[in-house]
Amino acid sequence: MALPEVKQSATEARLSALTLPESGCLKAARQAALSRVQTMGLPSRRDEYWKYTKPDTLVQAEAPKAAVFHADETPMFNAFDRLNIVFVDGVFDAEASDDLSLEGVTIDRIEDICCKDIHWAKDLYGVLEARGQTPVERPLAALNTAFASDGVAIRVTGKVSKPVNFTYVHSDENSDAILHHVIRVESGAEVTILENGPAASRFNKCMEIDIADGGKLHLVRAQGRDHERRAATHLFARLGTESVFKSFTLTVNGVLTRNEAVIELTGDDAVAHIAGACVGDGDFHHDDTVFITHDAVNCESRQVFKKVLRNGATGVFQGKILVKEGAQKTDGYQISQSLLLDDDSQFLAKPELEIYADDVACSHGSTSGAIDEEGLFYLRSRGVPHAEATDLMTLAFLAEAVDEIEDAEIAADIVSRLEGWLARRR
């Protein structure tokens, strides 16, 4: 079927600005992804899935300029013992990165894999992304698979003693980065992945995560403090029997963010939690789009998204739980809430449940509201000044999402950043 003309020309314009990288064993995956993009076309405002978020600047050939923000604080997660992998404007920085060897894990750069004929990542690269194209199309992810200039393939074979950390530095105000990571957690293996930074003026990131039976992956990311940066990220995760996937995302600032997550529970007794806390002030548009498929028995999924919005900021949540036939004893929970600190801000939510099994417990809720005046007065009547009381109530609002982070030190780091953001706005 032919694409609408506007979509066709926008897609062609974007594609003509890109060249397929050297591909080696990933060549077939890249070419298949390219033809997916050509068939689907890149997102446009008319698309139902992009009803609340304008994709124009994510699609256009040139990345819009974004000033580089110089923070006066220690970068997140810096205090932790970790293996650090640094990308500057989407380009691997060997100098700044640690040696990529660590017990229980092998790490290869996509750029290196691209000149090899055989590599395990071939069976994962683009595979989960392609699966994630139905029932809803995600053309920016296919674009990523085709054109990603770098990224890493991480294979986890044991219980890794320290987190693998990605630091994404933004240094050029015209940068346009496409990174693609694939992670395979083998049976019974365990790893924590951290990500921090805006990465580029425009960042298209795709992460494919395959967790074998009994494997565990914790992912905590922070998307940087740059006000003008744009990001479209995709997370594809497939979970085997008794495996666990937990993810938390902190978004502070950023003119446009679209974080998509596509999670498939394919083995019995698997657990997937995905949470996010975002705080935005003014020119800020933040979209969490989540699709969780239960395709096995007795699995648990939890989505917890909290947004604090002020000065005309916009929050979007599109979240779906699909329970397939036979996925009995599914426990699905979804909550999306926004705290509007003024009348100009808005929150648009589209929570969905689609259930084809009869013995399931699924709940979803979405709320949007101002700070609880009763609570605020209660705090003030005990002597807590107005600004401090407001911050306390705001952090309390975010707590349910932050509580999804299992590691207390990481959670404390996240909370301190949120406190900083609030304190700067007093």
Add this chain to the structure above:
Amino acid sequence: MLEIKNLHVKLEDEDKQILKGVDLKVEAGKVHAIMGPNGSGKSTLSYVLSGRDGYEVTEGSAELEGEDILELEPEERAAAGMFLAFQYPVEIPGVGNMTFLRTAVNAQRKARGEDELSASDFLKEVRAKAKTLKIDADMLKRPVNVGFSGGEKKRNEILQMAMLEPKLCILDETDSGLDVDAMKLVAEGVNALRDEGRGFLVITHYQRLLDHIKPDVVHILAGGRIVKTGGPELALEVENNGYAGILAEEA
């Protein structure tokens, strides 16, 4: 300590006058009780004194130790020594009780130009005071008032009062919803705070609280006005005959 003169209060959003000329003077070291029918304006008086939004003072004044408090923000009133034990303590999900207490104590100390309490001093003090009120460690950790029983909420109010050591304590129906044992605990908590420098305004419907917290003066508030003031015997009269007799006699 507290001096209220001719206080008139209406609702901000509605043309409804609630307090219609309240005069009241609570001296340091004394316990004043306020009784009165439902809807007579007792809670309104306590809210207006502590600075809640939604009310408009149309006439009259209220001073705490000579300072006009009606112009102050709620937190400034708290720092000046005002404390209200709420009739309905507010639940605040996500804020730990302990964090809340420490934030409040230190905010008041800061407002008064005092040093913050060290974490260990604070802990020691909270634990000791919580123990006498039979508040366990779990209640201290939980979010403020969330999932607390009625009695636990009221004991939590008294714990806050004990930690903040205010000059004027207003207790709004702190006895309602308490069983006999819980009421005793609360009364003991209040009595432990009785002090020459501290005044109390105890709002209640029942003599039984006043058996434990002996008032010096009892007022009857009805129709937005104090219609009768007397000694402890006035509370007994209410207990025995209800408000009807007193109201008829004052009409």
